[in-house]
Amino acid sequence: MPHILDCEITLHQEVAPGHFRMVLHAPAIAKEALAGQFCMLQVQQGLYPFLRRPMCFERVFKDSVSILYKVEGEGTRLMAQLQPGQQMNVQGPLGQPFKLDPAFDRHILVAGGIGVAPFPALAEALIGRLGKTPEVIIAARNERLIICDKDFQQMGCKVHLATDDGTAGVRGFASDVLQDLAPDAKTAVYCCGPMPMMKATHNVCLGTGSTCFASLEAEMACGDGVCLGCVVEANVEIEAQRMVRVCYDGPVFDSRLINWERY
């Protein structure tokens, strides 16, 4: 059951230019939060910004949760100014987590930019619950914007990097790296990042017969599945089920459900 709580910011650091990690003291939420789920953050008290900001859990600790975010607009710009010790109202955990399926032999995490955010928690869960150490592909525009690579290495994951300018890892896209890793039918691929990157990842998985789970991002109003503002189009003929809610049916979807033609 989701909670709505005032939580203290215990750590707030810039991990890359314009990218921040925030740790929130939230025992009740941490107790229930799973990899892939998210929380809605009220950036500041009052009516501005009007909507909460959805942020997925980077890590779930005993008494706290951490999030990773990139300053994109007004809400995250204000958020970046918050100091440790200040309170923030947090609603969560929300949404469907990543499914941990022991039937897969191999697990590959594919992150684009800030899309790496849900994966440290997922890697931990795969290692801790399934005893499977995933491989990780992190793609970003350049070396400075690669984040969390060391965290994955510390967990024992093999990390592959790709950048647009070749300053770290290979020059190219995450999907190219995935293709080279030759996933097969017993491989689960988890992706999160910009829509074109997830679409390309989905296509590689279709071609190789592997299963792809996409963690989608959307602007949200309620976060609770009622307002239908965050929907994406699914490959479903039935009118009533064609639009799926990122906040409630997702944010993690089997990529075959999503109508990628739209994106």
Next chain:
Amino acid sequence: MSINLEVNVGGLVMKNPVTVGSGTFAYGQEYNRYFDVSQLGAVTTKSLSLKPRAGNVPPRLVETPAGMLNAIGLQNVGIETYLKEKAPFLRERGCTVIGNIYGYSPEEYAELAQRLEAEGGADAIEANLSCPNVHDARVARGCTLVAQIPEEVKRYTQAIKAVCKLPLFIKLSPNVIDIAEPALAAEEAGADGVSLINTILGLGIDPESRRPILHNIVGGLSGPRDPAGRREDGVGRSQGAEDPHHRHGRYLHGGRRHAVHPRRGHGGLGGLLLVPAARRLAARGRGTSRLLRAPPGRRHPQPHRRCSAIILPFA
């Protein structure tokens, strides 16, 4: 000590004067995770149509400084699924239900209302004659909303009233010159109240691309609009919005809620539900619209004006 908050709104008995704006609460299940939704005076459902609707293509939201634009496009499960899967949930919990309906013709509205009554899906009907986001229907009527033409409001109201005995509220649009006209038309045709207001038509532009953000181009503005927005929309300003307790309404997400007062006939909804006959207000020498347009801070003389909204705290 318990306080009796029961109100009778145009024939609908509610245990307290708080309900939710249609579309901000789905069919009640999701928010029951946070609190017992039967504590509400009534649950107002998402607009129900005869057939399920997928709604508009995303993006559907634009955040504004004190609210949001939405262009959902009446995505809903359809009356069939509502009666089979959603209504039983509300009924089991003893919720009072205001069934919001949407159709393409008076006949469709009548059929929806009739089914909700016959199959116990609602205790009152709210006819949405004012959704700004459904272009197919607007174009079919020459780019107007039903609620923008008083004669049409009358025709639709009569059609529903002829087949359904439940209290009927007509949800009107602020996108008119004088909302008193459709309100009076609804009353003349036998409606038991009007729900004020549906969203205000608006346009959100992406400053980078200089293109509309919504795929639908335009959307409907809702939210507390408080205090500056009040002056902008005028019509939607309610006395409920002046009540300091009312401001907490935003915690119920989506920012819109109805609050109903039995005698005054209005509370807040980012709009409000105006209950007693518009004619009665007019007979007092102040037209409906004028009453609603009183500038912020001005008080009406009625002593009971202060208790127009009771807000249910979250969790």
